[in-house]
Every structure is written in structure tokens, then in C-alpha cells.
Amino acid sequence: MSVIYLLITISIIVAVLFLGAFIKAVKSGQYDDDYTPSVRMLFDDELVKENSNKLIQTEKQKQKSI
Amino acid sequence: MDTENCFHCGNEIIKKDEILFDDKKFCCNGCKTVYEIFSQNDLSCYYDFQAAPGATPQDIQGKYDFLDNEEIVTKLLEFQENTTHIVSLYIPHIHCSSCIWILENLQKLQPGISTSQVNFGEKKVRVTYNPEKTSLKDIVYLLSSIGYEPYISLENFDEGKKKVDRSLIYKIGVAFFCFGNIMLLSFPEYFEVEEYWINQYRGFFRWLIFGLSLPSFIYSASGYYVSAWKSIKSRMLNIDIPIALGIIVMFVRSTVDIVFDYGQGFFDSMCGLVFFMLLGKLFQQKTYDFLSFERDYKSYFPIAITKVLPNGTEESVQVYDIEKGDRLLIRNQELIPVDGILISEKAAIDYSFVTGEAVQIEKKSGDKIFAGGKQLGKVIEMEVLFSVSQSYLTQLWSNDVFQKRVEQQHKTITDRISRYFTPALLALAVVSFIYWIFIDVQTAFNVFTAILIVACPCALALTAPFTLGNVLRILGNRKFYLKNALVVEQLAKVDTIVFDKTGTITTNKKTSITYEGQILNDFELKLLKNALRGSNHPLSRRLYDFIPNQQKIETISFEEVIGKGIFAKFEEGSVKLGSSQFLEHMSENTHKKTKVHVEINGVYKGSYVFNNQYRKGLEQLFEQLTPKYQLIVLSGDNDGERKILEKMLPKSTLLVFNQKPEQKLNYIEQLQSNGKNVMMIGDGLNDAGALAQSNIGISISENVNVFSPACDGILDASQFDKIAFFMKYSKNAMKTIYMSFGLSLLYNVVGLSFAVTGKLDPIVAAIIMPLSTITIVSFVTIMTNVFARSK
Numbered sequence: 022m023s024v025i026y027l028l029i030t031i032s033i034i035v036a037v038l039f040l041g042a043f044i045k046a047v048k049s050g051q052y053d054d055d056y057t058p059s060v061r062m063l064f065d066d067e068l069v070k071e072n073s074n075k076l077i078q079t080e081k082q083k084q085k086s087i
Numbered sequence: 088m089d090t091e092n093c094f095h096c097g098n099e100i101i102k103k104d105e106i107l108f109d110d111k112k113f114c115c116n117g118c119k120t121v122y123e124i125f126s127q128n129d130l131s132c133y134y135d136f137q138a139a140p141g142a143t144p145q146d147i148q149g150k151y152d153f154l155d156n157e158e159i160v161t162k163l164l165e166f167q168e169n170t171t172h173i174v175s176l177y178i179p180h181i182h183c184s185s186c187i188w189i190l191e192n193l194q195k196l197q198p199g200i201s202t203s204q205v206n207f208g209e210k211k212v213r214v215t216y217n218p219e220k221t222s223l224k225d226i227v228y229l230l231s232s233i234g235y236e237p238y239i240s241l242e243n244f245d246e247g248k249k250k251v252d253r254s255l256i257y258k259i260g261v262a263f264f265c266f267g268n269i270m271l272l273s274f275p276e277y278f279e280v281e282e283y284w285i286n287q288y289r290g291f292f293r294w295l296i297f298g299l300s301l302p303s304f305i306y307s308a309s310g311y312y313v314s315a316w317k318s319i320k321s322r323m324l325n326i327d328i329p330i331a332l333g334i335i336v337m338f339v340r341s342t343v344d345i346v347f348d349y350g351q352g353f354f355d356s357m358c359g360l361v362f363f364m365l366l367g368k369l370f371q372q373k374t375y376d377f378l379s380f381e382r383d384y385k386s387y388f389p390i391a392i393t394k395v396l397p398n399g400t401e402e403s404v405q406v407y408d409i410e411k412g413d414r415l416l417i418r419n420q421e422l423i424p425v426d427g428i429l430i431s432e433k434a435a436i437d438y439s440f441v442t443g444e445a446v447q448i449e450k451k452s453g454d455k456i457f458a459g460g461k462q463l464g465k466v467i468e469m470e471v472l473f474s475v476s477q478s479y480l481t482q483l484w485s486n487d488v489f490q491k492r493v494e495q496q497h498k499t500i501t502d503r504i505s506r507y508f509t510p511a512l513l514a515l516a517v518v519s520f521i522y523w524i525f526i527d528v529q530t531a532f533n534v535f536t537a538i539l540i541v542a543c544p545c546a547l548a549l550t551a552p553f554t555l556g557n558v559l560r561i562l563g564n565r566k567f568y569l570k571n572a573l574v575v576e577q578l579a580k581v582d583t584i585v586f587d588k589t590g591t592i593t594t595n596k597k598t599s600i601t602y603e604g605q606i607l608n609d610f611e612l613k614l615l616k617n618a619l620r621g622s623n624h625p626l627s628r629r630l631y632d633f634i635p636n637q638q639k640i641e642t643i644s645f646e647e648v649i650g651k652g653i654f655a656k657f658e659e660g661s662v663k664l665g666s667s668q669f670l671e672h673m674s675e676n677t678h679k680k681t682k683v684h685v686e687i688n689g690v691y692k693g694s695y696v697f698n699n700q701y702r703k704g705l706e707q708l709f710e711q712l713t714p715k716y717q718l719i720v721l722s723g724d725n726d727g728e729r730k731i732l733e734k735m736l737p738k739s740t741l742l743v744f745n746q747k748p749e750q751k752l753n754y755i756e757q758l759q760s761n762g763k764n765v766m767m768i769g770d771g772l773n774d775a776g777a778l779a780q781s782n783i784g785i786s787i788s789e790n791v792n793v794f795s796p797a798c799d800g801i802l803d804a805s806q807f808d809k810i811a812f813f814m815k816y817s818k819n820a821m822k823t824i825y826m827s828f829g830l831s832l833l834y835n836v837v838g839l840s841f842a843v844t845g846k847l848d849p850i851v852a853a854i855i856m857p858l859s860t861i862t863i864v865s866f867v868t869i870m871t872n873v874f875a876r877s878k
Contacts (some may be wrong), residue, residue: 025812029272032300033295034267037264040261047260054207055208056208057187060187060207061187
């Protein structure tokens with residue numbers, strides 16, 4: 022039955038870890054702005070796609086112009 | 088129609104200015120240029136997220152020259168190292184997802200910028216850049232050129248790092264951690280089954296719970312002890328006393344319980360209580376990051392200005408470093424930061440920041456010019472008379488009203504209730520204790536503690552934060568932004584409302600005059616203009632300015648009937664103009680519109696309609712408000728409009744004219760000394776003193792992102808006609824609070840009946856407490872939403 026000591030200790034440790042993670046996240050300012058990230062995540066992809074193509078193009082253009 | 092609007096900024100396109108580029112239509116060159124910049128840099132995605140997101144870039148030549156000055160730049164930077172500089176810039180135009188996208192891709196437009204991050208709520212962009220490759224000035228110019236001009240003012244000066252207080256969040260985190268774990272560990276004992284298993288581990292569980300409750304008891308609840316102690320010291324019985332008492336008694340009794348093995352204690356209820364009450368505090372703390380309620384002249388003033396050295400060279404200096412005798416250069420659209428004497432030949436100064444009225448004032452060489460004016464037109468030169476802190480406008484801020492940081496003077500509703508509640512509770516506890524002590528000493532202590540535990544005014548303390556917090560949110564959604572929840576309480580107490588005139592009950596837009604009737608030819612206009620020349624009536628003056636310049640002719644006879652009209656005779660003909668009675672012309676009498684009728688050579692021609700410059704719904708608003716409130720219009724202007732206002736507004740409205748900023752302040756003070764609760768609604772710096780003095784200062788703003796003086800609330804101008812509803816709503820909110828107080832007292836009575844008879848089990852406490860909390864919270868949330876819907 023003494024397994025209960027072990028289990029409860031583990032459960033408390035896990036809970037403490039979560040609490041620590043929460044406090045760390047708050048401290049880093051993660052929750053200060055709760056709107057922008059929700060918008061930001063929506064446009065990352067398309068930007069990379071478009072630009073990787075076009076950057077090459079513009080570089081080519083530059084080379085041509087030289 | 089889409090096609091008629093600018094592809095970049097969405098403004099309507101005036102046909103002759105239309106620019107076609109890349110198959111898209113633009114309203115001006117500026118917008119086209121921004122589009123060009125974006126499309127060349129593959130950033131045309133900007134237009135995908137939102138249609139027409141942009142703003143027309145303004146001409147800012149020379150405006151940011153002060154950013155060449157190292158010292159000033161240093162003051163603006165948030166972080167500074169050899170190759171990395173970080174700066175946060177406030178950009179009022181940030182308003183949609185396209186804005187975020189473009190501003191976070193600045194590095195594509197300017198080499199040297201490594202990252203940029205937008206905080207949408209605060210409307211700020213945080214740019215990290217390499218000072219060797221680019222400079223702050225370049226970045227500011229880049230932003231301006233794409234229509235995102237940052238706003239840099241004296242307020243940014245010495246800004247440094249703002250400390251963010253996150254302790255409440257930490258406390259809630261800890262409280263929740265304790266609450267959750269204790270709840271789980273308490274379950275076995277709730278069902279108090281006399282079993283070998285439970286008996287075996289009882290001690291372990293209990294001491295573990297004890298340990299877990301410590302962080303919540305010591306750290307999370309600490310605010311309540313401090314507040315209770317302060318209130319005892321100042322001899323004001325606030326609600327935190329019974330709360331702190333309840334928490335401490337709960338902890339002590341529970342500890343005693345487990346030490347002597349009487350039972351499991353009330354640790355679960357205690358931690359739940361702390362958690363819920365902190366949650367209430369958080370809920371009340373709704374803030375509007377993008378609004379500032381503490382603005383003073385600093386946020387209006389530029390950070391630096393161009394100084395002309397004796398040898399003729401120009402240099403940027405910080406505004407604080409300006410000294411008497413310096414010569415300053417003020418460019419177009421720049422704010423004059425100090426009082427001085429004009430050296431240049433002529434200047435046109437717009438004092439709208441100070442007076443709220445957008446009228447240019449002509450100044451000649453040698454005239455005194457005051458701080459707060461904005462130069463329009465050419466570059467002017469001036470000599471400084473006073474330094475910034477001694478100038479007229481800034482002196483206004485040295486008034487006491489701005490100096491004392493008022494600790495909320497009035498008692499909150501919760502505190503008022505607790506003034507009765509706390510002594511009653513203590514009395515009940517003592518009486519029951521004395522009663523029981525003759526019967527059984529052990530029970531006596533139990534009853535005494537049980538009363539303090541059960542009556543711990545958790546629900547009572549939660550009522551106000553949740554109600555007011557919710558009201559704050561609902562008002563915020565309706566574009567009425569209040570500084571904090573206490574303002575709602577204040578709002579309900581107001582009995583006198585003072586309105587500023589210019590910019591508050593009138594719009595800033597210039598009145599338009601329209602003509603109705605037979606079209607007048609040039610000859611007739613000439614007669615009209617010359618007839619008007621002789622009259623000093625405000626309407627005549629305005630009409631005179633409206634009619635284009637005409638040749639001057641002399642009148643033969645001129646007659647003005649006061650309050651009626653003018654009759655003027657010329658060699659070429661005669662003009663009669665004025666009210667419809669004066670002209671004996673019966674038109675449908677729309678008395679709400681101001682009209683000047685025109686008759687030339689005895690023939691009725693038509694009428695000039697002065698479109699009302701007053702805000703929409705003004706008359707209805709005043710009519711709604713007048714039965715309940717004393718209404719006053721306090722104006723800095725002369726009483727030229729008295730007649731019109733008297734006609735429009737209810738009779739009981741008091742009209743006070745010719746009030747200087749200090750007089751406005753004194754006027755409010757006088758009302759208050761007569762026992763009035765004054766709400767002032769104003770705009771502009773000239774009202775700043777009055778706003779600060781009044782019990783509630785509401786600043787009205789056409790664009791809430793732009794400036795408003797220090798105040799308790801900011802109202803979007805479009806919501807002006809809803810003021811009556813807001814007032815009523817705040818009263819209903821207070822009603823909700825009273826109802827919910829009744830409800831929570833009911834819970835207390837039930838709980839106390841358990842406690843007084845000495846039958847309070849931990850499990851009863853653990854059920855009653857969350858149950859009362861949940862009912863109260865849902866009750867007030869529902870009620871406030873219902874009231875918001877009922878118009």
C-alpha cells in the first residue's frame with residue numbers, strides 16, 4: 022500500500038512543475054499581449070512561400086541589371 | 088462601391104485626382120507610392136488580409152531631424168548595445184491584421200532591422216535593429232513613408248522600462264495550484280468512511296494538505312492581510328477585515344483540528360476562497376492598454392525642437408533644454424512648446440489643442456505666441472520667453488488637482504456595507520461564544536470559529552468586482568472606456584453633468600452652409616455680400632465668410648432689426664434677409680434648423696440653411712437627462728450661440744460662457760462645495776483642469792486612439808447620444824449589486840444557522856462556499872447583460 026506515498030509524491034511533483042512552467046511563462050511576458058500572436062500565426066506560411074520564390078527572382082534581376 | 092475607393096487607404100477617390108497604377112485606383116500619389124514600395128518588395132500580401140488597410144503617408148520633411156541627436160535617441164531606446172538597439176514605437180494607425188503583417192516584415196524593407204514585433208493591444212511595434220546599418224531616424228522615415236508614422240512625444244522621454252506588475256497572476260497561479268491539489272486530496276475524507284485504508288493514511292493526507300495550504304495562506308492571501316491591517320490603522324472597517332479574519336481563523340482552527348485529530352479542517356474551503364477572490368480581483372482589472380488615462384501636456388509636446396544658434400546653424404535640442412532667449416524654428420504642423428515672441432513676419436497658429444476650436448489665429452512679428460499652438464504653413468522663427476515648465480499652458484498642470492494622486496476618496500459600496508457587516512458579524516460571534524461557553528467550552532470555541540469561517544464574506548466581496556468588471560467590459564464594447572471599475576460606482580452617484588461646448592456638444596467639423604431655392608446670380612450675390620458687411624450678427628458673419636468675394640458697393644440705407652433681419656438698399660437694388668417672419672414669407676417652419684431667408688428687390692429667392700454643428704442626438708439626450716440631472720454647459724467661447732442653445736436645450740440647462748481653463752476648474756470646485764457630484768464631459772487641453780477636478784471626468788474623442796487629456800473615462804464621439812443610457816446602466820449595475828448582496832446575505836444566514844448551532848462540518852462549508860460563489864457570479868453576470876440589452 023505504500024505505493025500511495027510514491028504516487029502522491031509524483032503527482033505533487035508534476036503539479037509543481039506545471040506551476041513553475043506557468044509562472045515562468047507569465048514572467049517572460051507571454052500573456053502580456055493576448056491578441057497579436059493569434060493573428061500572427063495565421064500568416065507565417067504564405068509569406069515564406071511567396072518570398073523564397075520572389076527573392077530569387079529579384080536577385081536575378083539585380084544580377085541582370087549589373 | 089469598391090471601384091470608387093482608393094485601393095490603399097479606402098478613402099473615396101475624387102475623380103480628377105485619381106491615379107491609375109498597376110490596374111488599381113489610388114486617391115493620391117502618397118497611397119500609390121506606398122503600394123509601389125510594397126509590391127516591389129513582394130509585400131503586396133498586405134492587401135490580402137484586409138481591404139484598403141493603409142493610410143496616406145504624411146509629409147514629414149524635417150520633422151524628425153532631432154533623431155540625429157544621439158542623446159535623444161538614447162532616451163528613446165529600450166535596450167542599447169554596440170550592434171543591437173531595441174526601440175518601441177507607438178503607432179496610432181495600427182488597426183488590423185494587415186498592419187501587423189506589414190510591420191512584422193519591416194526587415195524586408197530596410198536592411199539593418201533584424202526583427203520587429205507588434206503588440207496590437209498597445210498599438211506598439213518593437214523594432215530590433217543594428218545601429219551600424221541603419222538608424223532610428225531611417226526607421227521612423229521608413230514607417231512614415233508607408234503610412235505608419237510613429238508618434239513620438241515628450242512622454243516617451245525618460246520612458247525607460249515600465250515595470251509590469253504581474254504579482255496578481257502569480258498569486259492566482261499559486262492559489263489555484265493549492266486549491267486543486269487540496270481538493271483532490273480531501274475527497275477521501277469527505278466520504279468519511281471508517282475504513283482501514285482511510286484511517287491508515289489519514290495523518291499523511293492531512294499533513295500534506297496542511298503543507299499545500301501554506302503557499303496559498305502565506306503568499307496568495309497576503310494582499311488581504313496588508314489591506315485589513317491598513318484599514319484597521321486608518322479606523323475604516325473595510326471588507327478585507329472579515330476576509331482576512333476568516334482566512335486566519337480558518338487556518339488556525341484547521342491546524343488545531345489536525346494537530347489534535349479532531350477532523351480534517353477547512354483547508355479546502357480556505358484555498359477555494361482565496362482563489363475565487365483573487366479571480367474576482369483579476370476580473371475587475373480590465374484595462375485598455377491602448378488608451379491612456381493619465382495624459383498630461385507631455386504626450387502632446389514634441390520631444391525636441393530645432394534651435395537656431397547665434398552663428399545661424401540649426402541644431403536639435405531637447406525641449407527641456409530650451410532656455411529663455413533661445414531662437415527656435417517651428418515648422419509646419421509643429422507644436423510650439425514654449426511661450427515666446429514671434430520673430431518671423433507672419434504666422435498662422437492653430438490653438439485647437441488648447442481650446443478645442445480649430446481656428447487659425449494670425450500673428451504678426453513681435454506678437455506673443457503661447458505654448459500649445461500649432462504652426463500651419465511656413466517655417467517660423469521665435470524667441471523664447473519662458474522655459475517649458477514656466478509656460479502658460481504647462482503652468483496649468485502645476486495646479487493642485489494634478490499634483491495630488493488622489494487615493495480614491497469615496498468609500499466603495501462594498502466598504503459601506505461592510506461597515507455594518509463587520510461589527511454585526513463580530514458581535515454575533517462573541518454572543519454565540521458567550522452563550523455556548525456556559526454549556527460546553529469545546530463547542531463554544533467551535534461555534535466561534537465556525538461563525539467567522541462561514542460568514543467570511545466571500546460572496547459579498549465577489550459581488551462588486553464581478554458586477555463592475557462585467558459592466559466595464561460591456562461599456563468598453565460600446566466604446567465607452569472607463570479607467571477602472573470604481574468609476575462605474577461614481578457614475579451612478581452623479582447628479583450634475585457639465586458639458587463643454589466646443590468639441591463636446593458640437594462637432595469639430597466646420598459647419599456647412601447650404602442654399603435652398605432659386606439660384607442666385609453674381610449680381611445678386613454681390614448685393615447680398617454687401618448687405619451682410621454691415622451686420623455683426625453671428626449668422627451674418629458666417630454667411631459673409633461663406634459667400635465668395637465680391638465687388639464693394641455702398642449702401643444707401645441700412646437697417647438691422649435685432650433678432651429679425653437686415654434690410655439694405657443699394658442703387659442697384661434692395662436686399663432683405665432674415666427670419667421668415669421678417670420677410671413675411673411663410674415656409675414650413677422647421678425651427679430646429681437655422682435659416683436665413685433672402686429677398687432681393689422684393690422677390691423671395693430662397694434661404695441659406697446653417698447645418699447644425701451640434702452632435703447628433705444632442706437635443707434628445709438633454710431631454711432624457713434633464714429630469715434626473717442638473718445640466719450645465721460650460722464654454723470657453725463668447726455667448727454668441729446662447730440664443731441657439733437656449734432654443735435647443737431644455738429650459739433648466741444652465742449656460743455659462745467665457746470660461747478660461749482655470750475658471751472652469753473653479754466652477755466645478757464650487758459645484759462640489761455645494762455638495763454636488765459632478766461629471767464633466769469635455770475634450771481638449773482647456774478642459775483638462777475641470778476634468779481632473781470633477782468627480783468623474785469623461786473625455787470625448789473623435790478617435791479614441793488619439794489624444795485625450797487625463798480623465799476617468801474616454802467616450803467615442805459616435806456614442807455621444809448614448810450618454811443617457813450609460814448613466815442609467817450604471818444605476819442598474821448598482822441595483823444588481825444590491826440584489827446580489829441580498830442573495831449572499833441569505834447564504835450567510837443559512838451558513839450561520841449551521842454555525843451557531845455548532846453543526847458546521849467541513850463538508851458543509853466546502854459545499855456552501857463554492858455554491859454561493861457560483862450563484863453570485865452567474866447572477867450578476869446575467870443581470871448586467873440583461874440590463875445592457877434593455878435599452
